[in-house]
Amino acid sequence: MTPDQCRAARALLKWNQQRLADAAGIGIATLTLxxxxxxxxxxxxxExxxxxxxxxxxxxxxxxxMVEGGAGVRLRK
Incomplete structure (x- = not known):
């Protein structure tokens, strides 16, 4: 997973950094970096x-x- 994919995934879920950090069990500073x-x-x-x-x-x-190439994210159906 790339940093861009991480940010895009959070946007799809409408999660802020704190919510993802909590879900992953890491510090928000680590996620921000x-x-x-x-x-x-x-x-x-x-991981x-x-x-x-x-x-x-x-x-x-x-x-x-993806049709246009490049790494990306989507939501499961």
Whole structure:
């Protein structure tokens, strides 16, 4: 998951950063740094963020899975 996908997923869910941080069990500062690209997040951090978003109904699309290309997100039907 990229920082852009994370922000887009939160927008689809209408979640603020605090709600995602709570759902993932991480600090909001860690989430903010990841989403801003200020620091490389630990793989375990990205994993818990992605799991929380998937559990809430987000589907992650890898580059090439979308008509226009590029990575993205959508909500599960």
């Amino acid at each position: 990841f989403e801003n690209g200020a620091t490389a997040a630990r793989p375990a951090t990205v 818990v963020l992605e799991r929380a978003l998937r559990d809430a109904g987000v589907v992650f699309l890898d580059e090439g899975e």
